[in-house]
Amino acid sequence: MPTQATAAPGTFPAWVLHHAKVRGARPAMREKDLGIWQTMTWADVASQVRALANGLAALGVRPGEHVAIVGENRPRLYLSMMAAQAIGAIPVPLYQDAVAQEMLYVLQDAEVRVAIVEDQEQVDKMLEAADSCPDMAFVVYDDPRGLRNYQEDKLLAFECLMEMGRDYAAAHPSFVDEAIAAIKPDDAAAMFYTSGTTGKPKGVMLSHHALIDRALAIQELENLTDREDVLAYLPPAWIGQNMFSYTQFLVTGFTVNHPESPETVSIDMHDIGPTYYFAPPRVLEGLLTHVMIRMEDASAVKRKLFHAFMKLARRVGVRILDKDPTVNAWDRCKYALGNFMVYGPLRNALGMSRVRIAYTAGEAIGPDLFVFYRSIGINLKQLYGSTETSVFVCVQSDGQVRSDTVGPPVKGVDIRVSENGEIQVKSPGMFKGYYRNPEATAESYTPDGWYRTGDAGYLDTDGQLKIIDRAKDVGKLADGSLFAPKYIENKLKFFQHIKEAVAFGANMSQVCAFINIDLEAVGNWAERRGLPYAGYTDLASKPEVYELIRDCVNQVNADLASDPKLAGSQVSRFLILHKELDPDDDELTRTRKVRRAFIAQKYGVLVDALFQGKGNQFIETEVKFEDGRSGRISADLKILAATVYPGNTKKAA
Known part of the structure; x- marks a missing residue:
């Protein structure tokens, strides 16, 4: 596996070509369709990215232009992001559950001319917004169901785009290779819009170098390999999901699995058994709620057994996970019995039997919830970061996991705490700036160049960061x-x-x-x-x-x-x-x-x-x-x- 000590590719298109050469026959992506998992190898990925990149060029997409990507986690949408990056364009993922009016601001601000969407629902939103977006020239759709009678000139089937790409490649055989060679690591690789909690959303421009550097740092920290399995089920427009199932996927070369639908995620978790897992606290809360509902419906004997072993798990489970040698033999024996009767079946019910590393981020997790998962043997860890920092600022290290911290700074990151308690950061993963908003970009930094996170906290005596809350909320x-x-x-x-x-x-x-x-x-x-x-x-x-x-x-x-x-x-x-x-x-x-x-x-x-x-x-x-x-x-x-x-x-x- 490439590490930071080797000459790693510097851009995402270069990583695609690298994996096609080094592990071309290995599975890159899987998608569940009609109950059957379909597999795409790295060689398949590289081939389809070439065709799509040529297709986008045929539509007139040029370097620096923004391409909107809208939908659930689908291989074709991921391939479209890679294809846009291969010709120097910048993918802009949008939240698939947003209404057309919410999308309108982003489409206008980013001056989107081409949008690649999943299905009829997203096509309808694009067409509704198109009246206020005169630049919108093409809407490419993946799933044709329900679109047979649509006559809009803007619409283009995904297969047609691929065919256009093959024709363009025949006329310009060296185009994609020349385009990839022209991309620089400091060029913008993607743009993610903030949620706009305090005003209009801002487009966060992230470079190839920033994203890749953070992925390499985590690969080294966690010893990630190309044998990991990841389930991509969170919104692709969220930087957290994008970092795990797109950036880390392209850097490390493991397999990303796409569920059949949001409703089948639990079933698909069991099918795949991910080894590398990411969930915000709300997802972990939901999973725990389902477990507790099932336990309430269980027999009195099972409920008594569950609560007795969970009391033991809360007392010694986390210490055993952290390999604490002070746990006595009798407690270890009881925990082993609990693992056979309760914890193991519980991990299986959650679809986490194979999880080696699990992360939670996005907002603070309650200590009780965090300890619950770790106590049953799931190596759940907290990380801290933001869109502007390419996610990874702090990550908890194995054996040094505490519920009240988010861990020490990741390799390459410097942290300081201002006099008013705000956490400030310097990192190789910093964003290039807010799109067309130099004033907001300047305001996000201190006069001496530190990024203002807006979070309140402090570094404890062990060098681990403790987050109290958003600075404005404390x-x-x-x-x-x-x-x-x-x-x-x-x-x-x-x-x-x-x-x-x-x-x-x-x-x-x-x-x-x-x-x-x-x-x-x-x-x-x-x-x-x-x-x-x-x-x-x-x-x-x-x-x-x-x-x-x-x-x-x-x-x-x-x-x-x-x-x-x-x-x-x-x-x-x-x-x-x-x-x-x-x-x-x-x-x-x-x-x-x-x-x-x-x-x-x-x-x-x-x-x-x-x-x-x-x-x-x-x-x-x-x-x-x-x-x-x-x-x-x-x-x-x-x-x-x-x-x-x-x-x-x-x-x-």
Whole structure:
């Protein structure tokens, strides 16, 4: 395997050619179609990338031009990104679940002339946006289902693009090789748009060198080989997914597997058994929720066995995973029995039996959730980074994994903490700048050239980085106590009955919270108790559900009471929202991060009611449906008090 000590290729097209030469017969990509896994070798990849690159040239795509890529994880969309890069163009992945109006800004800002999309749904969005995008000349589609009667001149089938490419290659046989040779490592390789939580999305330009350097650093750190299997199931427009299943894939040369559909990801996980796995906390929360639902439906004997062995796992499982020699022989024997009876079957149920390295990132993970996975023998580690830093800034090392840190800086990265607690970074993976936005680019750096992450934290005595929260979100209560809302929210979301939480309390005398229940978990709980309900809003208003959630909040408060820094941040009052927070309603980003300021403004009447001590509050909210229609839902929401426990509230230094 190439390492940083060898003359590694400097651009993505060069890596494609390298793998075709070195491991041409090895599987590069698999796709499940009609229940059958289809395999594409590295030689196949290189051949198809050549044809597509020529096809894009035939459409008039030139170096530096942006090509939109929209859809789920599909081999043809990945090949299209490689083909665009092969001729010096810049792929711009868009979130496939965004509505046309959201995509419009990116299409206009990036001056997209060619879009390559997955299916009819994405074609419809492109055609809707095309009226406001005069530059849009071609929409190439992969899946033809439903498009037979479309007559728009802009539309072009993927097979037609391939055929155009073969014709162009016959007339210009050396074009692709010359185009690849002309690409420089510092040229832009891809552009990812930020979620726009504080304004218009910004196009983050990342070079071949920045992305490849970070992938090589992780390859060396984790001893990755071309024998790894990865499941590509997260949005390709998210830099985290792109780094793992595209950048790392092209640098290391392992196999990327594409699920049949988002609904079959769990089944496909079992089929493939990935060895290298990546999931944001929300996915891990969802998996744990499914496990706990199944356990609640199990027999009393199985439930008792599960809880007994999980108590043992929480006590010694992480230490055994970290090869701690101080774990006594009797505990090791009991854990081995638990591995046979509970942990092994549980890992298999999660599709993680073969996982060698698992990462979580995107937002902070609750310590309880993190410890759960590690305690059952899954080598889950945290990493820290952002789109602007090509993801990898800090990564936890084997044997040095703690729930409260994200690890030390990765090779090549320097970190400092400013006087106000903001983490600042220098790295080989830094972005080239924000597209057509030099002012924002300049603002993102300090006068002496350090990138401002916007996160608050500190380096501990072991040199590991500890993230507190977003710098703008960390605050203090009225009595001066530390208030870190994300930390509180993550502890609440560990419970399978809570899907989302939003905590408020900065400059206030107490902490209050909005809760979103998990419809599947709470619905299952209600059905087993014969509690009828008609949808989310009805279930969320049930007195029995409020008591269920109050018990969860009380458990979090009891835990917070033992923490000197956060004892004052116990949740005093809460309500259960009448609707699920939704990206389509601008309450969450497309990566499902809470847009705290927007929620506080949108539901200001509820926030006021919480802090004013009211027992209920009426609210009417506009919502957007999947088909683009709008509607309104209303409810009179109950507000309950939680138990606040006495604790060590001595101010920590």
